[in-house]
Amino acid sequence: MKLRTFFYALAGSVLVLLLVAVGGFFWIAAHSPLSLLQGGGQASPAAAMFVPKQSPLMVSLLVKPDRLESFRLAIAPQSERRRARTEINQLKNSLLTSTGLDYEQDVQPWLGDEVTFAVTTPDFDRDDENGAQVGYLVAIATQDPERSREFLQLFWQKRAIAGMDLVFEQYAGVKLIYSQPSPTPNPQSPTPDPQPSLATAVVGDRFVLFANHPKVLRAAINNVQAPGLSLSNSKSYQQALQRLPDSQIGLAFVNLPQLSQWLDGERTTETVSPYEDLVVALELDRQGLLAETALLTSPGEKLTPAKPALSKPVGALDFIPATSPLTAAGTDLQQFWNELSNSVTAYDRLSNLINQPLAELQAQWGIDLPEEVFSWVKDEYALGLLPRADQPQPDWFFVAKKADGAAEAVDHLDAIAQQQGLSLGTLTLGDQQTSAWTKLTTTAASRPNRKRNRDAEAVTLSAEVQGIHTTVGNYEIFATSVEAMNQVLQATENPLLNDSEFQQAIAPLADANDGYLYLNWQSVHELVEQRFPIVKLAELAGKSFFDHVRSLTVSSYGSEANLRRGAVFVRLK
Structure with missing residues (x-):
């Protein structure tokens, strides 16, 4: 499976997992005992400490995926449960395509209550000659550190058997493992294009990290050790979290200028927008999915404080x-x-x-x-x-x-x-x-x-x-x-x-x-x-x-x- 496809599948899975439980939501009775209506129990993603302040995009699932799976099956009508189970299994299988691993056997036992996907930077090597090299990071909370290490060991063993050269590196006290493919010469550029190189690490007893290049993992570790670099220590981000409800099952962060650069493939323009960041808290409602949003102003920009203009529909x-x-x-x-x-x-x-x-x-x-x-x-x-x-x-x-x-x-x-x-x-x-x-x-x-x-x-x-x-x-x-x-x-x-x-x-x-x-x-x-x-x-x-x-x-x-x-x-x- 291509590495970009792997990360797109992981990103899509985070998004789909946020939504998979709500497909048949309106069938719930008025006094549902399902605890997910009160949120996932976690106010904000702990993995934000790995994500830089200028990250274009971060999406977090703040509830254990197994709970969403059980929730989806519990609320589905009897006639729809087979279809619901099929959709869930397709999602699981898409994550591990071509890996030779089994979700229920190799992943489910250690999977914790947070899965965070981030686009860390539109160009991690900042080399215009080889084009934009987007950085992708996935941080998965572990509830069983030993089982998660066994998973990574099995993961890399299968790649080594397939003939892939592996590199083991100690960086700032964290063990990195990544593959080392040979660069492919580009006749149009004197600089070889960086090849995708899947990299992993286990940070303490809390998170398993995946990235599409060792540079992305090193930057993530730097963000933890120099807290001023990370999103979790952004004053505006923390202020937005205080204005949003704490009953969410997921959270998304978007840096609008960086996202525009990533999507359009161009450097940011000189035009300054009054808004720089968007924070979204995702909640379950009996009828569907509610996203509470906070748009944060750009540095130096101020809004005129205003209360809502209406108290009822016009x-x-x-x-x-x-x-x-x-x-x-x-x-x-x-x-x-x-x-x-x-x-x-x-x-x-x-x-x-x-x-x-x-x-x-x-x-x-x-x-x-x-x-x-x-x-x-x-x-x-x-x-x-x-x-x-x-x-x-x-x-x-x-x-x-x-x-x-x-x-x-x-x-x-x-x-x-x-x-x-x-x-x-x-x-x-x-x-x-x-x-x-x-x-x-x-x-x-x-x-x-x-x-x-x-x-x-x-x-x-x-x-x-x-x-x-x-x-x-x-x-x-x-x-x-x-x-x-x-x-x-x-x-x-x-x-x-x-x-x-x-x-x-x-x-x-x-x-x-x-x-x-x-x-x-x-x-x-x-x-x-x-x-x-x-x-x-x-x-x-x-x-x-x-x-x-x-x-x-x-x-x-x-x-x-x-x-x-x-x-x-x-x-x-």
């Missing part, structure tokens, strides 16, 4: 049809947009992800949305999507509560539409009068209907609606089609806010928040995959998890001087 949600699979709602859209756009400017990949849908709407309506719309939305707003069966592109609609300058802003939008050659007309939907921006087109009549006089051929005049808007009470409503507007006007009879699926999707989130971003994954995932191919790749990699996803809800909980809190709830079926 009234604009009354206009959102229950059939809308994607909805964003909150207050003060201009402030939200300014904060969001400033936050992602330094990261091209994320910036493109956010700006692409906005650019499509701007192209259809021919307006600068941040300047012409967002600037006057100071109060409630809601944005939604409605799929269409007759065309691949969905309809969009937007609801905003009136504020000072709203009437003038709507008149200005009408003027822009007319300047672009669109006609402004009135259309009545039920009892509601609306204003439509239409584009008039002519089409030659079909040949059988043409008159014999070729100089007087018949034409058909049609009006294509480019946008439509109206006022209902204190709200301005915009839509991309008549059909979408009609659904919005009728939504008060069955709004998303009263839908049981939506209610359950927001139930685990705090009442005091800044709004919601809600996705009904079952309805919208195909559209998301079409627009963002990377999502399709993620689904393929984590199929056993995505098959169980019902919905996804994101919320923000306000900010302090150097961090912003929020949450993501993944509801599962």
